[in-house]
Amino acid sequence: QQVEASEKTYTIATDVTFPPFVYANSNNKYVGIDMELIKAVAKKEGFKVEIKPIGFNAAIQAVQSGQVDGMIAGMSITTERKKTFDFSNPYYSSGIVMAVKKGSKVTSLKQLKGKTVAIKTGTSGADYANSIKKKYGFKTVTFDDSDSVYDDVKTGNAVACFDDSAVLQYGVKTGLGLKIVTKPTDTGNYGFAVRKGHNQVLLNKFNKGLKALKKDGTYAKIIEKYTGKKA
Numbered sequence: 001q002q003v004e005a006s007e008k009t010y011t012i013a014t015d016v017t018f019p020p021f022v023y024a025n026s027n028n029k030y031v032g033i034d035m036e037l038i039k040a041v042a043k044k045e046g047f048k049v050e051i052k053p054i055g056f057n058a059a060i061q062a063v064q065s066g067q068v069d070g071m072i073a074g075m076s077i078t079t080e081r082k083k084t085f086d087f088s089n090p091y092y093s094s095g096i097v098m099a100v101k102k103g104s105k106v107t108s109l110k111q112l113k114g115k116t117v118a119i120k121t122g123t124s125g126a127d128y129a130n131s132i133k134k135k136y137g138f139k140t141v142t143f144d145d146s147d148s149v150y151d152d153v154k155t156g157n158a159v160a161c162f163d164d165s166a167v168l169q170y171g172v173k174t175g176l177g178l179k180i181v182t183k184p185t186d187t188g189n190y191g192f193a194v195r196k197g198h199n200q201v202l203l204n205k206f207n208k209g210l211k212a213l214k215k216d217g218t219y220a221k222i223i224e225k226y227t228g229k230k231a
């Protein structure tokens, strides 16, 4: 039997402000669904994690360059990303929505003509906005973290933003000051990711741990704790 001191430590990169998946609580501790999941998986599978809250796009780069072992950051499993990442089995599903400042008269894509829309670097929300910006005639402004995206909408520089429905729904509920005006599109799954062809041992441990957490009720408990919804 292995002694605890021999447990392997994996470095895991994550986003900084992406509640309810990852965010700093009032004690400056990183919490949320993703943080609790990876820690619970590590406990089940007998390894340690060192969390690197470096931001979503930086996390993507860090995994691809092999600076960290993996990332968990509300990351959507996409065909494009599968070229450079190996993903775990899905642990959550979410789509992309448009949000505006509370009280704004902008409620549709058509009203974005000539306006500025805020997006987050490297995200599927940004890809979605970029794919329709010509059609609807809007400009985009990019930020590295979601808080800056929302602030840009709240100050009125941008009239809207595109981000994950699960995150914006949580934001609306917790008094972010934004409202969602479109139905979720491009709904997909979140997965834990490693560099393609690397860290397969870690990936397998994640899948095994996730399965066990689903079986023993821990997964459902975590989801309910942060979303109020049954998993």
Ligand code: GLN
Pocket: 015, 018, 056, 073, 074, 075, 076, 077, 120, 122, 123, 124, 125, 164
């Ligand atoms: N789910 C989105 C993506 O994978 C956003 C992730 C994030 O901003 N942390 O691109």
